[in-house]
Amino acid sequence: MRWTLKPKPKPETIASLQETLQVDATVAILLAQRGIETYEAAKKFFRPSLKDLHDPFLMKDMDRAVERIEKALFNNENIMVYGDYDVDGTTSVALMSSYLKTKSNQIATYIPDRYGEGYGVSYQGIDFAHDNGFSLIIALDCGIKAIDKVNYAAEKGIDFIICDHHRPGAELPKAVAVLDPKRDDCEYPFKELCGCGVGFKLIQALASKDGKTVEDLTEYLDLVATAIGADIVPIVDENRALAYFGLQVINAQPRPGIKAIIEETKKKELTITDVVFIVAPRINAAGRMKHGNYAVTLLTETDEKQAKIYASEINEFNLDRREADRRITEEALVQIIExxxxxxxxxxxxxxxxxxxxxxxxxxxxxxxxxxxxxxxxxxxxxxxxxxxxxxxxxxxxxxxxxxxxxxxxxxxxxxxxxxxxxxxxxxxxxxxxxxxxxxxxxxxxIPEIKVDFQMKLKDITPKFHRILKQFAPFGPSNMTPIFMSEDLKDSGYGKCVGEDDKHLRLTATQGREKIVCIGFNLGDKCDLITDKKPFNAVYSIDENHWQGNVSLQLKLRDIR
Missing domain, CATH: 3.10.310.30 (Diaminopimelate Epimerase; Chain A, domain 1)
Incomplete structure (x- = not known):
């Protein structure tokens, strides 16, 4: 692995942040590396606010989308909410359909079959809409390249609104409205929304017409945060605020479907990483192994008992997915070698x-x-x-x-x-x-790269510093978990390989009089580097170890030399 030290910010920037925020140099460096150089920027970063979200009407075609949906609701038209079968798509469909169902009972959902129809808008889906009297399709997390499909729908008297975040081609579909911040002619200030994020901006715009604010829509943010985590979009700007408050909903009052998934896993408080590795794979497993409809049904269910039944079913899909993933990976690796x-x-x-x-x-x-x-x-x-x-x-x-x-x-x-x-x-x-x-x-x-924020001494790893670090969350692209490097460490003498097949490494690192417990997942093969108190360098993140009611700091090793 390549260890790359991030460039140190300008001394005057560090000094300014230290003075205005009353923080030490380490915190000032971490902020400056993330492009946060003023008091106002730091305030927005540490104290996200839904009031900082951009006006949804800054997005190209938003006015047209709202006007067409309001017309459909007024005329009691049948509206189909159509979305992709992955996490971003199914959460988008759950979000949009559950919001519109508060205004009309003429709302239905449609997820294409991964195997029978493939990705995106399908002719089969349009035929289904036509045969069942739908006059408007709202497509989420797909549709930006569905030029022929949208034309086909128009021939059948069906209008399209597209909410997508993928890169457009040279030509846009001739839909009533195409909401995509990546459109060349769209001046929306933030380009990195996920599909569910674009869907949320549309319901934000619709709600504003009823005199409601974004604070009235917080119940939908558990879906948005799940999609942000799963779709690996940058967790900055709007995504940071949406993920921050979405996690609060997930941990305090999630919808029954997400609550049932969490209860299946016995997790207490979820981070965005937990959402990515615990909640998202289960939602995804429905579309991968069976059908994305199962995910939408779970995410829109309002009865907790029924949600538990659906979550248990989806968990089985996830177990099947894991087995298929393991077997096919082995076969693919053999193919490369052969x-x-x-x-x-x-x-x-x-x-x-x-x-x-x-x-x-x-x-x-x-x-x-x-x-x-x-x-x-x-x-x-x-x-x-x-x-x-x-x-x-x-x-x-x-x-x-x-x-x-x-x-x-x-x-x-x-x-x-x-x-x-x-x-x-x-x-x-x-x-x-x-x-x-x-x-x-x-x-x-x-060559895999580990980007290191800066070099640290073990003596500087204090509970106070870790409390400040936790406020940098939620972590993700463009705001990754801080990684540090320390040199000239030694094992206390009791370091060893642990876990199945001795895959992991556990040791107590010392540096002078300082010492701290370290765990290195999948670093068992580097055990010989620490034996006999040989000095070594390490890159790591700072983590909490919970054991028998006690909480202590530990280093989560990423690599050692």
Whole structure:
């Protein structure tokens, strides 16, 4: 791994923050590294407020979207709320449908089948809307490239409102309204909302017409926070405020569906990391293993007893997902080795029997193993479908765009994308993708990087410092958990490997008279570096250890040398 020390901010910036905030240099450095250089910026950071959210009408087409929905509600039209089958999509559909149901009983939801219809707006979904008398479809977390589908709907007398956050193509669909902050002609101040975030801005705009404020909508923020965590969007600006208050709802008064998931896991207080690794995978498992409708049903259920039944069912899907993920990852790793592809700069693997619902997770696992841009393909109807994952700093979307001559359809983000292609184009695409990555990637990006905020002495790791650190949460992209480095540490002499197959490392690090307990997950193979009190350097985050009612600070080791 590469250890990269972040540049130290200007001394005058650190001094100014110290003076205005009355904090020590370490806190001032952490703030400045996150672009927080004034008292006002620090106040917004440490004390997020829903009043700081932007006016939803700054988003292009918001007025048109509100006008069309108000017309539909006034005329008692049938409205279909349509969304993708992943966490962002299903939370978006739950959010929008439950809000609109407070105004009309003519609201229905539709999640496309991952296997029968594929990603995004489908002709099948439009036919269903037409056959059942729907005159308006609100598409969430999808639709920005559904040009032909929106035209098809228009021919059938169905209007579309699109709420998306993916990159648009050269042409936008001819919908009544296209809400997407990434539109070139959209001047909305914050571009990094998730799909559920765009949906929330729409209900914020609708509510404002009824004289309501954003504080009247806090009951929906558990959904928004879940989507923010799952979709790995930057937790800054609006996302920080939405995640901050959404976590409060999750921990104090979550909707019955989310409450039932949390009760299944026996967790007490959830962080955004817990949402990502505990709540989100269960919601996602419905669309991966069965159907996204199960997730929407759970998230919109108001009866706690029924929600527990649905949560238990979804937990079973998640267990199935884990088993499929483990098996396919093993098979994919074998394929890479057997084909002698360890020296390539990309990993591209395919098997027709792999479960389409888990290929994205498998792509992430392979990226963790070989750390290079990765695609995992499976058979999908008469075509091949793939999930793409990238390494930090490399734009896989641009790489796919450069290979588009071989691709039928693709979409996504810088670090995650999906695509389909004809089977006969697989080998040509695989080579073109390797060639494009070889041509454009900085070789340093193929070595995992740990970005270190700054170097610390163990004596500076105090309960007071940790209390301030906790106020930097919620953590995520653009506001990652602070990582520190300490040099010339020694084990107290009792360090050892722990856990199944001795995978983890546990020790007490000493530096002069100071000592602190450390846990290094998956660092068991580095045990020999600490034996016989050999000096070592470490990068770590500062964590709490809860044991038999006692709370103490510990270091969560990320790497040692």
């Amino acid at each position: 084909n002698k592809e360890q020296d390539r700069l990309t990993s591209v693997v395919y098997h027709e029997s792999w479960h389409k619902g888990v290929i994205g997770i498998v792509a992430s696992r392979l990226t963790e193993t070989y750390y290079r841009p990765t695609l995992v393909f499976t058979k999908s109807g008469d075509k091949l479908a793939a999930s793409a994952r990238s390494v930090s700093g490399f734009d896989v979307y641009n790489a796919l765009e450069a290979c588009s001559v071989h691709i039928e359809q693709f979409g996504g983000h810088k670090y995650a994308a999906g695509l389909t292609l004809k089977q006969e184009n697989y080998e040509a695409f695989k080579q073109a993708f390797e060639d494009e990555v070889t041509k454009t990637i900085d070789r340093n990006l193929l």
